[in-house]
Amino acid sequence: xxxxxxxxxxxxxxxxxxxxxxxxxxxxxxxxxxxxxxxxxxxxxxxxxxxxxxxxxxxxxxxxxxxxxxxxxxxxxxxxxxxxxxxxxxxxxxxxxxxxxxxxxxxxxxxxxxxxxxxxxxxxxxxxxxxxxxxxxxxxxxxxxxxxxxxxxxxxxxx
Amino acid sequence: xxxxxxxxxxxxxxxxxxxxxxxxxxxxxxxxxxxxxxxxxxxxxxxxxxxxxxxxxxxxxxxxxxxxxxxxxxxxxxxxxxxxxxxxxxxxxxxxxxxxxxxxxxxxxxxxxxxxxxxxxxxxxxxxxxxxxxxxxxxxxxxxxxxxxxxxxxxxxxxxxxxxxxxxxxxxxxxxxxxxxxxxxxxxxxxxxxxxxxxxxxxxxxxxxxxxxxxxxxxxxxxxxxxxxxxxxxxxxxxxxxxxxxxxxxxxxxxxxxxxxxxxxxxxxxxxxxxxxxxxxxxxxxxxxxxxxxxxxxxxxxxxxxxxxxxxxxxxxxxxxxxxxxxxxxxxxxxxxxxxxxxxxxxxxxxxxxxxxxxxxxxxxxxxxxxxxxxxxxxxxxxxxxxxxxxxxxxxxxxxxxxxxxxxxxxxxxxxxxxxxxxxxxxxxxxxxxxxxxxxxxxxxxxxxxxxxxxxxxxxxxxxxxxxxxxxxxxxxxxxxxxxxxxxxxxxxxxxxxxxxxxxxxxxxxxxxxxxxxxxxxxxxxxxxxxxxxxxxxxxxxxxxxxxxxxxxxxxxxxxxxxxxxxxxxxxxxxxxxxxxxxxxxxxxxxxxxxxxxxxxxxxxxxxxxxxxxxxxxxxxxxxxxxxxxxxxxxxxxxxxxxxxxxxxxxxxxxxxxxx
Numbered sequence: 001x002x003x004x005x006x007x008x009x010x011x012x013x014x015x016x017x018x019x020x021x022x023x024x025x026x027x028x029x030x031x032x033x034x035x036x037x038x039x040x041x042x043x044x045x046x047x048x049x050x051x052x053x054x055x056x057x058x059x060x061x062x063x064x065x066x067x068x069x070x071x072x073x074x075x076x077x078x079x080x081x082x083x084x085x086x087x088x089x090x091x092x093x094x095x096x097x098x099x100x101x102x103x104x105x106x107x108x109x110x111x112x113x114x115x116x117x118x119x120x121x122x123x124x125x126x127x128x129x130x131x132x133x134x135x136x137x138x139x140x141x142x143x144x145x146x147x148x149x150x151x152x153x154x155x156x157x158x159x
Numbered sequence: 160x161x162x163x164x165x166x167x168x169x170x171x172x173x174x175x176x177x178x179x180x181x182x183x184x185x186x187x188x189x190x191x192x193x194x195x196x197x198x199x200x201x202x203x204x205x206x207x208x209x210x211x212x213x214x215x216x217x218x219x220x221x222x223x224x225x226x227x228x229x230x231x232x233x234x235x236x237x238x239x240x241x242x243x244x245x246x247x248x249x250x251x252x253x254x255x256x257x258x259x260x261x262x263x264x265x266x267x268x269x270x271x272x273x274x275x276x277x278x279x280x281x282x283x284x285x286x287x288x289x290x291x292x293x294x295x296x297x298x299x300x301x302x303x304x305x306x307x308x309x310x311x312x313x314x315x316x317x318x319x320x321x322x323x324x325x326x327x328x329x330x331x332x333x334x335x336x337x338x339x340x341x342x343x344x345x346x347x348x349x350x351x352x353x354x355x356x357x358x359x360x361x362x363x364x365x366x367x368x369x370x371x372x373x374x375x376x377x378x379x380x381x382x383x384x385x386x387x388x389x390x391x392x393x394x395x396x397x398x399x400x401x402x403x404x405x406x407x408x409x410x411x412x413x414x415x416x417x418x419x420x421x422x423x424x425x426x427x428x429x430x431x432x433x434x435x436x437x438x439x440x441x442x443x444x445x446x447x448x449x450x451x452x453x454x455x456x457x458x459x460x461x462x463x464x465x466x467x468x469x470x471x472x473x474x475x476x477x478x479x480x481x482x483x484x485x486x487x488x489x490x491x492x493x494x495x496x497x498x499x500x501x502x503x504x505x506x507x508x509x510x511x512x513x514x515x516x517x518x519x520x521x522x523x524x525x526x527x528x529x530x531x532x533x534x535x536x537x538x539x540x541x542x543x544x545x546x547x548x549x550x551x552x553x554x555x556x557x558x559x560x561x562x563x564x565x566x567x568x569x570x571x572x573x574x575x576x577x578x579x580x581x582x583x584x585x586x587x588x589x590x591x592x593x594x595x596x597x598x599x600x601x602x603x604x605x606x607x608x609x610x611x612x613x614x615x616x617x618x619x620x621x622x623x624x625x626x627x628x629x630x631x632x633x634x635x636x637x638x639x640x641x642x643x644x645x646x647x648x649x650x651x652x653x654x655x656x657x658x659x660x661x662x663x664x665x666x667x668x669x670x671x672x673x674x675x676x677x678x679x680x681x682x683x684x685x686x687x688x689x690x691x692x693x694x695x696x697x698x699x700x701x702x703x704x705x706x707x708x709x710x711x712x713x714x715x716x717x718x719x720x721x722x723x724x725x726x727x728x729x730x731x732x733x734x735x736x737x738x739x740x741x742x743x744x745x746x747x748x749x750x751x752x753x754x755x756x757x758x759x760x761x762x763x764x765x766x767x768x769x770x771x772x773x774x775x776x777x778x779x780x781x782x783x784x785x786x787x788x789x790x791x792x793x794x795x796x797x798x799x800x801x802x803x804x805x806x807x808x809x810x811x812x813x814x815x816x817x818x819x
Contacts, residue, residue: 045543096545111523118515
């Protein structure tokens with residue numbers, strides 16, 4: 001998609017030869033720890049790229065962050081400790097999934113609120129209609145009245 | 160000369176659009192058919208002039224006229240012809256010209272095929288189309304003129320961005336724009352209905368096929384773009400929840416909702432007011448997408464602020480059209496009559512539920528896309544909203560929606576029988592549960608959510624099949640009778656079944672790809688063998704090759720399974736000298752619906768090369784699903800009652816000639 005332009009622009013800005021995301025030399029010996037590192041990487045943003053996780057990005061900063069994540073995991077940090085460490089260092093911007101806080105309240109709550117509000121509105125509508133009863137036929141417009149009169153008179157003539 | 164003619168044609172198109180914006184309205188006011196008919200000729204002439212302008216730009220690109228800035232910046236004399244042509248819309252100015260060309264095309268189609276529309280409705284619709292067109296002509300002429308000349312023409316161009324030198328560029332943007340811009344028709348019809356203060360039968364009959372056309376193109380365009388990203392970007396991702404992708408997903412979600420609510424309106428004359436609102440919202444989201452992509456606001460709020468001419472212009476267009484149409488809606492909505500009562504459990508009820516979930520999903524994407532921008536503008540704080548957020552909020556909305564999908568077509572209009580529908584879906588449900596058990600037993604590792612998701616997909620697919628089986632009475636009536644009935648079924652019924660099944664098929668692909676894909680990341684030397692998902696991939700060696708405007712390094716892999724040789728895969732890396740950049744050309748090997756995927760990294764000092772090899776099980780289903788959905792849309796479009804311009808009343812039987 002046009003995201004490619006973005007990706008390439010980002011590349012051009014950083015001015016680096018293309019290389020691909022996780023490099024062979026970064027991989028941790030312990031597959032379980034490596035899997036944790038990969039999962040964490042997918043939640044962290046490469047801050048110089050456009051909306052790419054560090055797992056996808058080939059920018060050098062992303063590589064540094066990937067190595068940092070693996071360093072913290074090797075040092076025995078839990079996943080949330082790694083995240084806290086990175087947020088302390090780089091700010092909330094590094095998280096692709098923002099935390100539930102005051103300034104992200106609307107972001108997180110919009111979906112349930114929209115669904116709830118829509119549901120309630122529908123329910124009220126249904127209640128109102130079932131109470132309202134019969135379907136009122138809308139009155140004819142003057143044009144339609146004229147046409148009807150014409151048709152009826154035609155029929156009267158021919159009949 | 161060509162550039163100036165193209166420029167002039169565009170100016171003339173603007174003049175025509177301005178005439179078309181006002182004269183038909185005056186005509187409708189004065190009830191003067193001659194003035195109202197002006198819309199028809201101006202729309203057709205406009206289409207011709209914009210078309211000429213577009214052809215001029217194509218000609219400039221094909222002949223590599225580097226005295227034109229747009230050609231110089233995006234073309235190269237050595238570029239293959241196909242990319243010279245597609246390069247026309249591979250840049251800002253050209254893609255805006257494509258946008259207005261398609262807008263004019265749709266306007267022209269309404270003018271050409273709108274003979275059976277009430278005259279004043281057609282005049283209003285075409286006037287509204289002309290408002291949109293005028294705004295965008297002005298935008299192009301003032302801020303993004305593709306025909307600008309350079310004083311001292313250079314000898315060679317700067318070439319097109321290498322990533323865009325792909326067949327994907329030939330298909331994806333035109334498809335996407337046909338979808339985006341196609342929704343302008345339902346928008347114009349909605350505004351026309353609001354201005355006239357009435358929605359008549361012609362309105363409903365017209366809006367649905369046009370929405371369907373736009374929806375088919377948008378579906379294919381999004382799927383195509385996703386596949387393009389998948390093979391071109393080199394890490395095998397196919398959806399990134401990138402704002403640019405979200406910009407195309409939002410009109411799709413709203414458009415899908417519109418498609419379903421327009422159905423209720425057409426068949427049952429209900430949900431009129433809501434359908435009008437959805438028509439407005441869908442096109443507003445298309446405009447928003449154009450703004451997001453074209454203004455540079457996504458790259459950074461600051462980049463937008465530092466060169467605001469284009470962005471502010473589109474933002475202005477956005478505000479005028481969205482604000483204006485919503486105000487008009489608020490002012491006139493009470494004059495539109497509600498009609499068609501229905502019980503909550505009914506076909507209409509199911510479609511309302513569909514609309515509730517689709518619009519909520521759309522709102523989720525909208526807020527996720529715009530929230531970081533808004534927060535930064537308001538508080539200066541920077542946050543990111545990416546894939547993990549959307550997966551968590553958007554995904555769950557589709558679970559109830561998908562469960563409801565098979566029930567919808569089984570329910571009768573007005574008052575449905577939920578229990579009856581459930582009984583008919585019993586078999587599908589049981590098979591889905593079996594699938595769940597099987598996948599659970601077979602799958603080791605992966606998310607615990609995968610087996611239920613597969614079961615849901617199976618339920619959706621079998622639900623669609625069940626609907627057909629029930630309608631033709633297969634297994635109950637003799638086979639021949641059933642087949643005859645199948646042929647007699649309205650095509651829209653087949654369309655619904657295909658589109659809904661496509662949804663399930665795409666879901667299976669998504670779940671399998673994300674859950675059970677295997678990968679190998681490593682450095683390989685010639686004769687090394689990598690093992691991925693039961694395949695053996697042996698690196699034969701590295702070769703150099705000279706392309707038309709690039710050099711490439713090709714790695715040759717021999718692929719085998721159980722000692723048996725299957726095929727050869729040749730991923731490569733291309734370096735484009737003019738831009739000094741490179742692309743990875745991944746190699747794909749398709750086995751059934753699954754694919755092996757190799758992309759190359761850098762060569763190390765010891766002559767080894769970094770490779771990433773993926774096995775992506777059933778990945779192709781992700782795109783077959785949307786293709787099936789689009790096919791369903793096409794079938795539905797060919798339904799007799801929707802055929803554009805289909806004669807309404809049956810022709811009078813030829814009278815018997817009196818005997819002489």
